[in-house]
Amino acid sequence: MPDVSLFTATEPVASDIPVIIRYSVEVGGLPVYNESYDVDKLAVELEEDEARAASLWLRRLKCVIAARHRPGFSAALTRCLADGQCCDNGAGNAEKIDSLGVASKEA
Secondary structure: OOOOOOOOOOOOOOOOOEEEEEEEEEOOEEEEEEEEHHHHHHHHHHHHOOHHHHHHHHHHHHHHHHHHOOOOOHHHHHHHHHHEEEEOOOOOEEEEEEOOEEEEEEO
16 A cells, blocks of 8 residues: 555556556465556556456466466366366367356366
8 A cells, every 4th residue: 555644545556656556376385376456557448348358267267276286287278277278298188168167168
């Protein structure tokens, strides 16, 4: 939080101060994947297509869950976040993460 005083602590954050959301995945306390999102840019994306933005945020949860027991966790996670397919070592035995939040094996 930027420096505030007792009189300004509840005022809105000034527009020249960036507000960032961080998405981080750790394994055993060590970070393996990080993303940062500017709230002002997210606000524009929400305005343009709220359903798509929500779906992409939900993907961030579903992919970690799907990659949890895969070989090559970091590669599986990175691939899944990029295109919604969770794969062993990021390349094999693909699972498409569907819109209902359920992982299902592709034929």
